[in-house]
Amino acid sequence: MKKSLLIVAIPLTASTFLGYYEETGEFQTYTHTFIKKQPTLQVKFENIFANYRDHKALSELTQEERQQVIAYCRYRLALIPN
Template sequence: MKLKVNKYVSLAVCLGVALLVWLYAGYFNSYLDEEVQTHFFLKKHPTFQVKFYDMYATEADDKPFDLLAPDERKEYFEYCHARFGIESDSNTELTRCKKITPPYLK
């Protein structure tokens, strides 16, 4: 009987850890030197979304925020909110997010 209880406790602990990783870990891809690189980060806010999109993690020319399609802007804001805790999708806040992106991604 004791073995069964330990098995269920171990399973519950493993599921709890997996849930925490899912809620607090995220990743995005960058496209540098003609290769795809995956970057992992700890989220500032828990969310079930794991894969994020940073359109500025490329060697391509930067696209001004005013010219972004609504879905592109939303995806970039979701990345900034999860990774850096940005609370608004205003041009000022998105510019701040873009500036604090690590230099190896630029």
């Protein structure tokens, strides 16, 4: 019983502190893993500035893109916007 509980608890705990995002280059996609600064159940993050395309200014982002940037900065970089 304890062993099966440990088998479930360890990966669940690790997933709250590990995350990843994908960077699209010119010819292939790279996956970057990182240790989150705060635990959360979100595992896949969007770093909209890590792509091979023209970057928008923060003021030009849609509300959804802005929320993705906020989540990435909060858990990857430990930056909390005002």
